[in-house]
Amino acid sequence: MAQVTITIGGRAYRMACDDGQEEHLTRLGANVDARIDELRAAFGEIGDQRLSVMAAITMADELSEARRRLTEAESAALADRKARDEVAHRLGEVEASLATTVISAAERLEQLARELGPSPSGGVGMG
Template structure:
């Protein structure tokens, strides 16, 4: 299992990760480090633990909002899919009605042609 060193809030941490996940873990650590830095600039020195908790809470809040938005988009996608399926089914029925109408018209034309030809 690979291990990498990451720096978060000026502290080095040795972290294990899955094969091929090194770059992803480094990016996550860099994002958290940047978030803590933003909080430190905004709130000053209020204690490392408090800054870390605040950063974790803002990340959790963003995750919750993204999950909510994803659920709404999934529901919208499902509704659109049902609507499209209904439209396709409706079109198939309309096509069948048109085909039946054309067939009946063709039969009437044949009968008229026969009656005109032979009486």
């Protein structure tokens, strides 16, 4: 298990993480630190604990909004897939109907050709 030191609000915190996750954890710590700095600039020195809670709530709100948007996007993608599948099914039905119509027309043409008999030129090509 790896360990990294992240600095938030001027304080260093030693944290454990899975091997290979050190950079990721360091970036997350930097994001939290930046958020606290933004809140400190907006509200002044109102206490580290209060700034930390405000940062956590702000980030939780952003996460909640991202999850809501992801759920909406997943629902839209599912609806799109269903619509695409319905169109593909309908296209299959139209193709089958068209094939049946073409076969019927070909059979009718063959029947008409038999009824008309051989061509006057004896079946030789036009020319």
